[in-house]
Amino acid sequence: MLALARGIYNERAFDRMPILADTLQDAGGINEDVLSHCRDTSLAHVHGCWVVDLLLGKG
Ligand SMILES: [Zn+2]
Structure with missing residues (x-):
């Protein structure tokens, strides 16, 4: 989950935010x-x- 967040941040891949939401949930x-x-x-x-x-x- 942290790796996902870090990847979003570093790659500015904010289209992955809903995936992050699922992971967090x-x-x-x-x-x-x-x-x-x-x-x-x-x-x-x-x-x-x-x-x-x-x-x-x-x-
Ligand atoms: Zn946001």
């Missing part, structure tokens, strides 16, 4: 806000997306 204990943010395709996930930052401990 499977892991459990994840805030609904995080999941809905990842799955919101109307959002442009920029470099520095707070969800990715949160996962990578950059926030």
